[in-house]
Amino acid sequence: MNEKIRVKDVTPVKIQKPSEALTKPNYSARNRIYVRAVQGTFENIRRFFGLIFLGAFALIPWLNYNGQQAVLLDIAEQRFNFFAMTLWPQDLTILAYILIVSAFALFFVTTFAGRVWCGFMCPQTTWTFIYIWFEEKIEGPRNKRMKLDQRKMDADKFLRKTAKHVAWVGVALLTALTFVGYFTPIDALFVNFFTFDAGFWLSFWVLFFTFCTYANAGYMREIMCTHMCPYARFQSAMFDKDTYTVAYNAQRGEKRGPRTRKMTPEQVQAKGLGDCIDCNLCVQVCPTGIDIRNGLQYECINCGACVDACNGVMEKMGYEKNLISFTSEHELKGGKTHIFRSKLLGYAVVLCVMVGLLIADIATRVPLEVDIIRDRNTLFRETNEGLIENVYTLKILNKSQIDRSYAIQVKGLVGARFIGNEIVDVAGGEVFTLPVSVATAPENLEIGTQKIYFHVSTADEKGDVVETEEPSTFIFTGV
Numbered sequence: 001m002n003e004k005i006r007v008k009d010v011t012p013v014k015i016q017k018p019s020e021a022l023t024k025p026n027y028s029a030r031n032r033i034y035v036r037a038v039q040g041t042f043e044n045i046r047r048f049f050g051l052i053f054l055g056a057f058a059l060i061p062w063l064n065y066n067g068q069q070a071v072l073l074d075i076a077e078q079r080f081n082f083f084a085m086t087l088w089p090q091d092l093t094i095l096a097y098i099l100i101v102s103a104f105a106l107f108f109v110t111t112f113a114g115r116v117w118c119g120f121m122c123p124q125t126t127w128t129f130i131y132i133w134f135e136e137k138i139e140g141p142r143n144k145r146m147k148l149d150q151r152k153m154d155a156d157k158f159l160r161k162t163a164k165h166v167a168w169v170g171v172a173l174l175t176a177l178t179f180v181g182y183f184t185p186i187d188a189l190f191v192n193f194f195t196f197d198a199g200f201w202l203s204f205w206v207l208f209f210t211f212c213t214y215a216n217a218g219y220m221r222e223i224m225c226t227h228m229c230p231y232a233r234f235q236s237a238m239f240d241k242d243t244y245t246v247a248y249n250a251q252r253g254e255k256r257g258p259r260t261r262k263m264t265p266e267q268v269q270a271k272g273l274g275d276c277i278d279c280n281l282c283v284q285v286c287p288t289g290i291d292i293r294n295g296l297q298y299e300c301i302n303c304g305a306c307v308d309a310c311n312g313v314m315e316k317m318g319y320e321k322n323l324i325s326f327t328s329e330h331e332l333k334g335g336k337t338h339i340f341r342s343k344l345l346g347y348a349v350v351l352c353v354m355v356g357l358l359i360a361d362i363a364t365r366v367p368l369e370v371d372i373i374r375d376r377n378t379l380f381r382e383t384n385e386g387l388i389e390n391v392y393t394l395k396i397l398n399k400s401q402i403d404r405s406y407a408i409q410v411k412g413l414v415g416a417r418f419i420g421n422e423i424v425d426v427a428g429g430e431v432f433t434l435p436v437s438v439a440t441a442p443e444n445l446e447i448g449t450q451k452i453y454f455h456v457s458t459a460d461e462k463g464d465v466v467e468t469e470e471p472s473t474f475i476f477t478g479v
Contacts, residue, residue, distance in 0.1 A: 032149070033222060035132050036142040036284040040308025046119065050126045057123075061181040066401045066428065073183050079429060085362075086399050086429045090369055097358035104354055108347040110238045112339075113326070114245035118231065119303030124224050127175070127217035128287060134167045142284060168218050169210070176209035222288040226299045236298065241329040242338045246302050248282075248293045248324050249332060256293075261317060275319050282306035282324060292324055302326075368406075369397035370456050372472045379475045387417065389439040390474050396434065396456060398426040404458045408436070412452040413474055414444040438474060445476040 063070040065083045072081040080087040087094060106117060118125060139145045139160050151157055181189050184202065192198040193206060216224055225232060239245070256276035259268060276293070283291045285305040290297050292306050310324040328337040375391035383389050398404055405425050410416045420436030438452065452474045457467035 033287070033289040034142045034146050034284075035287050036281070036309075037136055038281075038285040038305050038308045038312075040304075040311060042304025043308050046125075046129075046303060049120045050129065053121055053123075054126060058178055061178060061186045068401070069185055071182065072185070075183060081401065081429065084401055085367075086401060088369070088397065088399065090397075091365070091399075094358070094361055094365070097354060097361055101351065101354045101358055104347060104351040107238055108344065108351055110235060111240070111243060111344050111347055113302070114239070114243055115231070115235055115300065115302040118225065118229075118301035122301075124216060124229070125287070125301065125303065127171075127213060128221050130171060131168055131217040131221075132287075134164055134171070138164045138167065165218075168214055172210045172213035172217075173206075175213045176206045179209055180206050222299070225288055225301055232298050240341070240343060242341055242344075244326045244328055244337070245296060246292060246300060246304060246307060246324065247296065247327050247329075247332055248276075249322075249327075250293070251332075253293070253323050275314065275317075275323050277313065277317065279313055281309040281313060285309045365399075366466060366468055367399040367460075368456065368458065368466055368468050369399060370454065370468050370470045371395040371397070372454055372470050374472055379477060383439060386441070387439040388442050388445060388476050389419070389437050391435070391437045392454075392472060394434045394436055394454065394456075396424065396426055396432045398428055398430055398432070400460075401428040402461065403427050404460075406456050406458045408434075409455040409457075410438050410452060411455055411469070413438065413440055413450065415440045416452070440474075442476070445474075447476060447478050449473045449475050 060071050061069065065081075069081065070083045074080070078089055109116060135145060139148055148157055148160065177190060177193065178186070180202070189198070189202070189206075193203065198206070220228075253274045253276035255272055255274055256278040257271070257273045258277055258279075259271075259273060282293065283289070283306075285308070286292070287303060287305065288299040288301060290299045292300065304326065307322075307324050307326065311321045314321045314323055331337050371394075373393040373395070375393070378391065381389050381391075394408070396406055398406075403425065405423055408418065408420075408422050408424070410418045417439045418436065419439060421434060424432055424434055426432040450473065451471055453469050453471050455467065455469045457465055460466050
């Protein structure tokens with residue numbers, strides 16, 4: 001009974017919060033956030049990835065392959081063209097593997113480096129910063145934009161606001177046309193839309209996505225990240241103490257407070273101040289309007305804007321950089337980050353397995369599909385020659401993008417006579433319907449059903465044989 005119970009001190013580290021008067025009017029999630037421009041390493045990385053993905057998004061639907069649009073997701077025809085490969089509803093496993101690989105890649109990256117997808121590659125972030133760029137070029141820097149909104153409407157304000165919204169609508173319209181161009185031929189879409197020759201539904205979807213882009217990037221912005229995106233809610237399940245996230249070093253930065261550049265380290269220490277000068281720039285550059293100094297928050301998208309802003313201030317003050325940095329909880333406490341850990345390795349193993357299954361599925365995919373429909377109106381019939389005949393409908397699907405000739409044979413039936421075209425030409429990505437019949441002498445048959453096989457084959461561009469064999473039944477109930 002005299003044994004002492006060990007008690008762990010879990011008292012949280014107290015972080016001095018900035019004055020509410022400085023943050024509430026401009027940085028509340030329910031008020032307008034005026035994002036300040038920033039320059040630095042992470043801003044350059046974000047622009048690089050944004051340019052890469054934006055360029056790919058804009059250029060891919062304009063690429064041609066074998067005389068047609070290289071990437072076309074034709075929902076009406078139920079086929080997705082990806083250069084030389086066409087996916088059909090029968091290829092649902094490939095789509096499932098792609099989604100699984102994407103999910104585990106996201107889990108792996110999030111466990112290692114937090115929400116870097118949100119901060120550097122998410123379309124919502126990319127388009128938001130594009131719209132902010134137009135704001136800065138037309139209305140001016142952050143302080144000027146704030147004063148402009150507080151000013152009464154005059155000619156200058158009207159012209160600037162009009163120019164900004166015209167630019168926003170233009171970007172939204174081009175975005176919508178490009179996006180819809182993934183689902184319908186894009187060259188005809190642009191011509192028909194601007195000549196008012198597009199149909200109702202085509203025009204509706206272009207205008208619908210124009211409105212969505214304009215509203216999301218122009219007005220909703222951080223609301224999409226903090227209230228509508230599910231990723232912000234379940235990301236914490238993937239975080240651990242070794243995950244690299246944007247964090248503030250409170251032990252080094254507190255107590256925060258203003259000072260002049262001329263103050264010596266001894267004078268700063270005498271006042272009990274840390275390295276944070278409380279300039280509030282980390283809040284002003286944040287696209288979601290949070291204060292990273294208050295600890296990890298689900299609104300943080302790991303864009304690194306506050307890191308660049310703080311490093312710029314530290315450099316001017318002559319202090320060591322990375323007061324705010326991409327770091328782990330272990331490093332903040334003076335420890336070492338464990339990169340190779342069971343959770344991260346588990347995601348990596350599963351990701352590699354899924355990628356392998358996806359590659360194997362694509363590599364073993366036969367670019368040929370045959371569907372056999374037996375005539376159910378008549379079980380069998382006797383020809384003038386005394387043969388027993390069954391009627392079938394063959395549907396040959398050419399999954400490639402190249403026109404091919406297919407040879408058709410019947411196997412599994414003694415003395416079988418194939419009545420119909422034994423060689424057919426099928427265009428790339430098309431379904432060819434062929435009515436045929438199979439006949440044989442009654443002495444070759446047994447009463448009941450007998451399994452037969454339709455063998456369809458062709459040669460690809462390398463000369464390799466591409467073939468498939470589909471079973472069906474031959475029925476004979478006696479004469």
